[in-house]
Amino acid sequence: MNSLTETGKRARAASRVLACTTTGQRNAALTAIAAALEANAAAVLAENEKDLAAAKENGMIASMQDRLRLTPARISDIAEAVRDLVKLPDPVGQLIGGGSRPNGLKIEKVRVPLGVVGMIYEARPNVTVDAACLCLKSANACILRGGKEAIRSNTAFAEIMCGALEGAGLPRDGIQLVTDTSRASAGDLMTLDGYLDALIPRGGKGLIQAVVKGASVPVIETGAGNCHIYVDDSADLEMAVRVCDNAKTSRPSVCNAVETVLVHREIAAAFLPRLKEALDVHHVELRGCARTAALIPGVVPAAEEDYDTEFDDYILALRVVDSLDEAIEHIQRYSTGHSEAILTETYSHAQEFTSRIDAAAVYVNASTRFTDGGEFGFGAEIGISTQKLHARGPMGLNELCSCKYIVTGSGQTR
Amino acid sequence: MNSLTETGKRARAASRVLACTTTGQRNAALTAIAAALEANAAAVLAENEKDLAAAKENGMIASMQDRLRLTPARISDIAEAVRDLVKLPDPVGQLIGGGSRPNGLKIEKVRVPLGVVGMIYEARPNVTVDAACLCLKSANACILRGGKEAIRSNTAFAEIMCGALEGAGLPRDGIQLVTDTSRASAGDLMTLDGYLDALIPRGGKGLIQAVVKGASVPVIETGAGNCHIYVDDSADLEMAVRVCDNAKTSRPSVCNAVETVLVHREIAAAFLPRLKEALDVHHVELRGCARTAALIPGVVPAAEEDYDTEFDDYILALRVVDSLDEAIEHIQRYSTGHSEAILTETYSHAQEFTSRIDAAAVYVNASTRFTDGGEFGFGAEIGISTQKLHARGPMGLNELCSCKYIVTGSGQTR
Incomplete structure (x- = not known):
């Protein structure tokens, strides 16, 4: 029924491994990704050329072509942004509450990854790297579905990142790109119940409303700013x-x-x-x-x-x-x-x-x-939430996390 | 199209008034509600008798009848729980983050009410008072849709609470009960886009799954515990x-x-x-x-x-x-x-x-x-979230809130 069920299962399995990794392991993987992006820039640019040629043929307007276009300088900027992530504090494992109860139970409220994060976005291929690396930094697995206009660029980026992940000893399924860019695959991602802990749409009003209306998985609404x-x-x-x-x-x-x-x-x-x-x-x-x-x-x-x-x-x-x-x-x-x-x-x-x-x-x-993650001092941003549940305003690494309560006792019963 | 649009509009208007009330105003309204519940216990019990008679006629099983049943002692307990809420700290207005930016902007992250909270629940009439008063304490307006089995008891409770709200100078639309208990009204609540900031289902697995699948408004999934x-x-x-x-x-x-x-x-x-x-x-x-x-x-x-x-x-x-x-x-x-x-x-x-x-x-x-709000020291609980977005585990007053960033400057531009 759902073409992405296997993708979801692999993401869930990878998320369980990622949730138990150390800050050092994830930072090493990010560093490897940055290096691999620069080392393989020529391959990405070649694929991006094909996307651009197809876009021109299909009559894409100039401003959209500019969003789609990659250059050596833009790839360096993308790699540099990945290195900047390495420097940010790890949100995972932070103690954000808790205490002792009268019966002796000790409660710790700990920040943990969301688990599996889905992203649906449009023509900008840099979002593929941005989103994947923000998720990796916060120990989340991700399933990315970009626009069909950027599919060759996105595929090249994803292959490079998965290779670097694997080289760093982390599961390559931690970053998965949906290569079927049909409307049906977007619908399947929106209804991948049980495998997606959050779905974040990034793009125009039409895209975001389609996701908000169509999704049965939890969604974070972003963007519209009147x-x-x-x-x-x-x-x-x-x-x-x-x-x-x-x-x-x-x-x-x-x-x-x-x-x-x-x-x-x-x-x-x-x-x-x-x-x-x-x-x-x-x-x-x-x-x-x-x-x-x-x-x-x-x-x-x-x-x-x-x-x-x-x-x-x-x-x-x-x-x-x-x-x-x-x-x-x-x-x-x-x-x-x-x-x-x-x-x-x-x-x-x-x-x-x-x-x-x-x-x-x-x-x-x-x-x-x-109103921007960088301007607010978050160091990075996956989007700006305009809903009130979970996160509001610029979403940084903390907003890609949930919490869990760890309760330790000595045989307490109720 | 949506039978609850007017209800939603009134709730939104009331939520704007409630968001600007002081702790003292809301606590006074809660105290008035507790007193009114006790003063009007006989009227509630009479309506509850009618619900119970109908339930027996419809062959409701004994354990369900027990959940539906109110007694003078139970009404006192419900009123006492409302008075306990008065003693809890006000979550609204708490400063939960922020600081100064290099350009001199001052950012305050402040806890604010969610706005309008919807609840869909089953046969327990005490949930009507519980949910309404937790929402009131946290300055939220609420739209409550209980089960048809408890409609007379719920209506009596709601009328008492709305009267007390009004008497305390707060908008009576801050608490609204959906008196149409058809399946269609539940569907209309789930799709009341733009008027509901969160919808919380409380009840059995069937109810919760129906809400998770059917809702286009943001939902907090609760309850299922294997x-x-x-x-x-x-x-x-x-x-x-x-x-x-x-x-x-x-x-x-x-x-x-x-x-x-x-x-x-x-x-x-x-x-x-x-x-x-x-x-x-x-x-x-x-x-x-x-x-x-x-x-x-x-x-x-x-x-x-x-x-x-x-x-x-x-x-x-x-x-x-x-x-x-x-x-x-x-x-x-x-x-x-x-x-x-x-x-x-x-x-x-x-x-x-x-x-x-x-x-x-x-x-x-x-x-x-x-795993319970009381046992965790939250003082009260609106449900237990089993999702990872927004809230996880027992949800108390803080979890009925969102945040907003208040940014003050002296003419900063970017």
Whole structure:
């Protein structure tokens, strides 16, 4: 029935071996993988060329081709990122709670690997190495299913990593790539009950929703970021222009970029022309409410759906609001719970905003672009969770772990 | 489409109010609920009588009727448990991580409520009060769907609690009972996407599997406990008899009761007759392998499925194994990841068992019956998670929470 059952069984077996490895064994394997990636770069690049040729033939747009493309420098960067993982603390085995009970039982709450982690992702072949090595560092086995566009690059990466794993004395089934890139194989991964402890989709909204709806295994929802900045009437306007500009234009395609700026009516006339001036440099299209349009020229009238859209592009929605309350209500209505910011000098407004807004990251006087494992100091990131179960916000090595209670006694009964 | 959409919207609105309440407000509401339960006990008992009459008419078995039955003493116990919640520390607002970043950003990781928690459960009406009050203590709104057998008792409980909530100045939609107990309403709760942050099923295997398979909202799987005790060749046999007897007979119907005892061949001849003698007192039916049957009389031959069954009854499976390895392999094959124990005096065996066995709770020289929020010192429990995402083992107030990152700056951009 499920084409991946054997893959799942092998992953489970490998996960049991990995769970009992030492930090040193896993770090040695990561080091071996980094070296093997560099030593075999030419082979990967040759396969990547074939992926790119097929992509061109199929009319893939240029920005997608760029995501798919590997170069010697990019492979070095990927290998270097693997070496960076070696330096991070091992999450496995950390004592995260516990104590003695009145009856003498000793309880230790210990961090352990999740077990088997599945990833479904799209065209970026670097995710194959990233995800596999984050899982290896945290002693998880992984089953990776990338997009068909990158299948030759992904296969080359996986073969190199499995060889290095084996050379380091660890089970090669610790990293498995699903080479069948049909829609059916994605469905089989989503329903691999009993063999997957977590499934993490990474990619566009369509992919993530398909996984959330279709999966019977536990899923961590990632990514969708319809992020807002509210510019309060007491905001420092120079700072507000700088922060909004950064949040929109430093990298519009990512999930922590801002999509709507809400502006208090008292400062709208002073602020909006200055914001427009800054954004015009990057040719940002502005879509705004009637009050916005009355204050700055060239604004496209915003439709309801503009406030509900993650543009991921040089487009920004604008709305003038009467109060902090109205800003919070707007955000509560349209937020995907990713990153939300207030720019204000009013202490009580900052307090109210951070208390009432329900999102993974809530900012005061800073750009939403900081929601990121690296920026948060986690050293690495497997994705950004927008759900509230298990992990919220950037997920690092700790979030790839579960816990177990080890209870030791001297014959206690209840 | 979804009959519960309005219920979900009201719960979401209430959850936003609850998330900003103080510990004192929520404790006052809990105290009011406890008082109201006692003051209105007669009304609840009258409704419970109707449930019981209907249950008898429908031929409900005696043990199920007992679960459904309320008495004045039971209602007092329920109210007392609510008062105990008042004394527990508030999980909401606890600072659980964070620090300063090199760019001056200050990051606080704060515990926040999940938001809206759904519960699907069976015939015990006390779960209605338990679950609602655990959610209230942790500032969550809840949507409760109990079994149809208890609908009159549940409705009475819910009306009392909502009245007390309102009297305490909190939104009565913070606690909502689904009064439509059709199969369709359960399905609608499982697919109430966007309005439920977590759905927790409590009940038998059939219920839990139906929820895990059918839900598109995030689920915490609870309960199934096919628990093992392995009696090593170095075990203290007197202790082993006492622990195995306790784990089987102190409360056979619960998930942390032992279902299979694995016995090392070296001590099988000395141990099994003593175990049988202790279990005979409770008329425990023994199902064993051929080697077990050769050592003690009256053993029913164990079929493969006996090792795969959570009997929840006075039945115990037995198997003689050649080694610790064989015991671990048996457990890896049949375990539901709930509670597993080794009884041994060999230090390295204890280490190997706790390292290799992947379960919520792994015991050395103690009964599996301790896997419980109360016994672990959590003060209260909403269920026992057997999955690895979010929570594992007994779930207390902390496990009804998520986190959010509050990031404060002075105009930082990236």
